[in-house]
Amino acid sequence: MxxxxxxxxxxxxxxxxxxxxxxxxxxxxxxxxxxxxxxxxxxxxxxxxxxxxxxxxxxxxxxxxxxxxxxxxxxxxxxxxxxxxxxxxxxxxxxxxxxxxxxxxxxxxFSVWNTQDMEGVRIYDLGNGKYRLQGCKTFCSGASRIARPLVTGELVSARKKGWQMVIIPTEKVKEIKMDNSFWKPLGMRASASFRMDFSGIEISENDLLGLPDAYYQQPHFSGGALRFAAVQLGGAEALLDETHKFLRGLKRTDDPFQRARIAEIAYLTETGNLWIKQAGLKTDDSTENPEAIAQLLAYVNMTRTMVEEICLRSMQLAERSVGARGLMRPNPMERIHRDLTTYLRQPAPDATLTAIGEYVLKQESTTGIWDSLSKKSS
Ligand SMILES: Cc1cc2nc3c(=O)[nH]c(=O)nc-3n(C[C@H](O)[C@H](O)[C@H](O)COP(=O)(O)OP(=O)(O)OC[C@H]3O[C@@H](n4cnc5c(N)ncnc54)[C@H](O)[C@@H]3O)c2cc1C
The missing domain is CATH 1.10.540.10 (Acyl-CoA dehydrogenase/oxidase, N-terminal domain)
Known part of the structure; x- marks a missing residue:
């Protein structure tokens, strides 16, 4: 590998x-x-x-x-x-x-486009295995460059109900209307996360993925946060690299404050690696047991929250280390800082934190709280 x-x-x-x-x-x-x-x-x-x-x-x-x-x-x-x-x-x-x-x-x-505003997507069952989409998604990363967008929406059908996934074969349907005026972000510009309008797009039964509400099936739905946390941690590591290069370039390596700050970024990013590794291993070992799923989700939620903290703190330390001139183009710090600030804004951070607290307080004791459940029962 x-x-x-x-x-x-x-x-x-x-x-x-x-x-x-x-x-x-x-x-x-x-x-x-x-x-x-x-x-x-x-x-x-x-x-x-x-x-x-x-x-x-x-x-x-x-x-x-x-x-x-x-x-x-x-x-x-x-x-x-x-x-x-x-x-x-x-x-x-x-x-x-x-x-x-x-x-x-x-x-x-491929891509997954789930986020929407008031004009969200509905999928109308037309009968005879045909469906018509109505409504828009926001933050559609990759926009028209994605040949197979996985789009979610409310299924409107006499036969079944719920949040349905569909995968659109873009070259076989009419053009998906794209609104790039939506996308005026601080950072992450090249992610091309536009607003897309699916109104009038017609698809077939074999473009529907899974049963209604399969999208929200746990631990897969919340567990996916590990993947964006890993990408975010990459941003913090890039800041460590750039701060390191900058300080060595200016020969500012003997100063105790600079040493203390880079020490903190170094141990924070490594802490992130340890969290990601442990959460990845726990995901690999997870079982279908509801208790094991609940524990895994709390662990993933902790990892995601911790990585956000690590990134925010590392950005602050890196800024202080390189000063204003280090935050000027063409130095990459300026861009990485904007990109990371934007990308750290992921769904429901408050609910993620309180869900961890809820899980911890539901346990009778905190002793061995994160031990693998198979180990606990042996
Ligand atoms: C670069 C980028 C690319 C993206 N690409 C995609 C993509 O391809 N597909 C996709 O589906 N999504 C995508 N997203 C969207 C992403 O998954 C999140 O849904 C989005 O970033 C969250 O937006 P927000 O911070 O404005 O959310 P909000 O939900 O508005 O959260 C903002 C704050 O409000 C709090 N809050 C949330 N709900 C409530 C409430 N009811 N009452 C009070 N407070 C509340 C939150 O905890 C948070 O603190 C992308 C986002 C970014 C930044």
Whole structure:
């Protein structure tokens, strides 16, 4: 698996990160390289990080490495992996064959678009295995460059109800209307996270993925936070690298304050690595037992919250270390800082924190609270 971490690919992505840092841009060259390196299909059956082999730690390290090179590229890649995971979990055999071939042979990109505002998506059952979509999604990373967007919406049908996943074969349906005026962010510009309007798009029964509400099935729904946390941690590691380079370049390495600050960034990022590793291993070891799922979710929630804290604190320490001139282009710190600030805003951080507290307080005792449940029962 070492070839996944060969630095050349990441160096090329990092070197181009400043050029793609504008609204409306999509990292074309980066995804060409990622496709050539075989990373689009890396999690599919019989590939190095095959989901069924439970190699979460390796996958998280890959996501971190891409995030370290470029957070917008990491975000889009993470969306692709998230969609493939949902297919792995909920796809029928024929669907898996079709969509996996789209990745392996067609080098097609997938993504998951769930976030929406008041005009969210509804999926109308027209009968005869046909469905029509109505409404919009916001923050659609990759926008029109995604050939196979996985879109969620409320199913409106006499036969079934719930939050339905569909995968749109974009070249076979009418054009999805794209609103890039939505996307005026502080950072993450090249993630091209536009607003997309699916009104009038017609799809077939075999474009529906899983049963209604499968999308929210735990531990998969909340457990996915580990993947974005890994990408975010890559951003903190990039700040460590840049601060290190900056201080050595200015020969400011003997100063005790600079030593103290870089010490803190170093141990914080390594703390993040330990959390990600442990949470990845716990995910790999998890069982279907409801108690084990509840514990895993609390652990993932802690990891995600901790990584956010680590990133926020590392940004502050790095800013103080490099000062105003270090936060000026062409120094990459300015961009990484904006990207990380934006990408750290993920769904429901408050609810995530209180869910951890709820789990802890529900336990009769905190002794051995995070021990694996199989160990506890032995
Ligand atoms: C770069 C980027 C790319 C993205 N790409 C995608 C994508 O491809 N697909 C996708 O589906 N999504 C995507 N998203 C959206 C992402 O998953 C989150 O949904 C989004 O970032 C959360 O937005 P917000 O911080 O404005 O959320 P909010 O939910 O508004 O949260 C803001 C704050 O309000 C709190 N809060 C939340 N609800 C309530 C409430 N009811 N009452 C009081 N307080 C509340 C939160 O805890 C938080 O502190 C992307 C986001 C970013 C930044």
């Amino acid at each position: 070492d070839h996944l971490f060969s630095s050349q690919l990441y160096q090329k992505i990092a070197q181009n990160a400043a050029h793609i840092d504008h609204e409306g841009c999509f990292p074309e060259q980066e995804f060409k390289l990622i496709a050539e390196a075989g990373l689009l299909e890396i999690v599919l059956p019989s590939h190095s990080l095959d989901f069924s082999q439970r190699k979460n730690h390796g996958l998280l390290m890959l996501l971190k490495a891409i995030g370290k090179a470029s957070l917008p590229v990491g975000r889009i890649y993470e969306g692709h992996i998230n969609a493939l995971y949902l297919i792995y979990l909920f796809g029928k055999t024929e669907q898996k064959q079709r969509w996996f071939a789209d990745v392996i042979l067609g080098k097609k990109m």
